[in-house]
Amino acid sequence: MSPDIKTRVKELEEELIALRRDFHMHPELGLEEHRTAGIVETYLENLGLEVSRMCGTGVIGILKGGQPGKTLMLRADIDALPIDEMTDHEFKSLNPGVMHACGHDGHTSMMMIAAKILTEYRASLKGTIKFVFQPNEENACAADMVKEGVLQNPSVDAVVGTHLMTSIPTGNVSADDGPVMAESNVFKLTLTGKGGHTAMPDESIDPIVTAANIIQQIQTIQAREISSHKPTAIVFGSIKAGTIANIIPETVELEGTIRCLYDSRKEPGETLCEKFERIIKHVCAANRTEYELEYTFINPPVVNDPDVTAVVRETAAQVVEGTDKKVVPYVTMIGEDFGEFTQDVPGTFFFVGVGNKEKKTDFPHHHPRFDIDEDGLAIGVEMHVTSAINYLNGQMRNDLG
Known part of the structure; x- marks a missing residue:
């Protein structure tokens, strides 16, 4: 009888943590992950897998x-x-100036160890596993991978991914169906008025007043135009205006994000983007202010399929049983660009x-003090391995013997 998965993961835990710490020491920005990709590529080749590159640093x-x-x-x-x-x-x-502040070092090391374990028992597997190490997630490279054919050759029947979360106590696992991560959009709004002296505001067109009105009026979108059953968050994260107290500036720049747990592009009637610009347009007209809006769609929501989620x-439940x-x-x-994959499979x-x-x-993601409890890594590996076996072999097993 072969050792069960939990035991095998425990045997490889030292290697798992060593890999994570090495990647943590040598972080690389999106599409610059040359060292990381090289290590992953060599590791998979040594396991005897068929290895290829995609999007430059994707493996x-x-x-x-x-x-x-x-x-x-x-x-x-x-x-x-x-x-x-x-x-x-x-x-x-x-x-x-570069840091693994989102747990991707852990994601990479967990899947490398999962690949090792699954390779050891390939004879028991009914089907094929495609391990995808994706570059540049922070800038939505998943869409590029889909365009380059990551879901083909062989054609993918289902996709599973994970994220380490410091907002969840160590070792606990979540696997819900339906929307679990948000559609993400970024906007930059430039308002142009007429600069002047604060002692003579009547001779100017103050874009700061326009900006204040827009910020307040925009809040009515989620409060009055969208169902409370459809979570939506419109947040202004940056406002830049003026240089000194007694000058009315010529322009104001506002930047922020729009997030929702549904695909806003598929909503009937006005899209979220159109609602957003409608309010800006009319507030600017009322305040004699010109505007320029840059609105960028980043990624769709992550919506978990009920059947695949049921397996995971x-x-x-099997992984945490008895603990x-x-x-x-x-x-x-x-937001997470994993939603690009689940648009198609x-x-x-x-x-x-x-x-x-x-x-x-317990620091939030993208914080300079972000860190992960390495005790959770083994559970991530066990989830990968056991989920793959349960999906491909169509039965619940913690043993590959």
């Missing part, structure tokens, strides 16, 4: 099981963020908790 490994069946794609993201790390770890970033949720961990509900307004995106206040791993 794909194909594992063909011993019996015919479906193709499951497992995805991990590999890029870091332009942040100066403020932790005191001996393995903190060696690249100034049952797997989660003090739980399967918990979790939905976030954070059924899939699910599950979460693994790595939050531990005592270990100071």
Whole structure:
């Protein structure tokens, strides 16, 4: 009888953590992940997988099981963020201004170890696993991978991904169907009035007043124009105007994000973008102000397929069974380009908790003190391995013997 998955993961935990810390020390920004991609590529080749590149630094490994069946794609993201790390770890970033502040170092290492375990038992697999190490997730490279054919050759039947979350206690797992992460849009609005002296405001057209009116009026979109059953968040994150107290500026620049747990482009009637611009247009007209709006769609929502999610949720219950961990509900307004994959094939995106206040791993994602509780990594590996087997082999098993 072969050792069960939990035991095998435990045997490889030291390697798992070593990989994560190495990637953490050498973070690379999107499409610049040359060192990371090289390590992953060599690792998969040494496992005997069919390895190829996509989108420059993306790495794909194909594992063909011993019996015919479906193709499951497992995805991990590999890029870091332009942040100066403020932790005191001996393995903190060696690249100034670049940091793994979102857990992608953990995602990469977890899937490498999962690939090793699944490869050891390829004879038991009914079908094919496509391991996809995606670059530049922070800038929505998933859409580019889809265009380059990541869901083809072989054709993917389902896709599964994960994210480590510091907002979930270490080891707890979430696998809900339906929308779990938000559609994300970014806007930049430039308002142009007529500058002048604050002592003579009647001789100017004050864009700051226009900006204040727009910010307030925009809030009526989610409060009065969209059902409360459709979560929507419109947030202004940056306002730039003026240079000194006694000058009315010529322009104001506002930037922010619009997020929702549905595909706003498919809504009947006005789209979210059109509602947004309608209010801007009329407020500007009322205040004699010109405007220029740049509106960028970043990624669709992540909507988990009920059938694939059922397999992953049952797997989660199996993984935490007999422990003090739980399967918990979790939905976030954070965006994730994993939704590009599930636009075309059924899939699910599950979460693994790595939050531990005592270990100071409770800082939010993209924070300079962000860190993960490494005790959660093994659970992520076990989820990958067991979910893949349960999906391909069509039965709940914690044993590959």
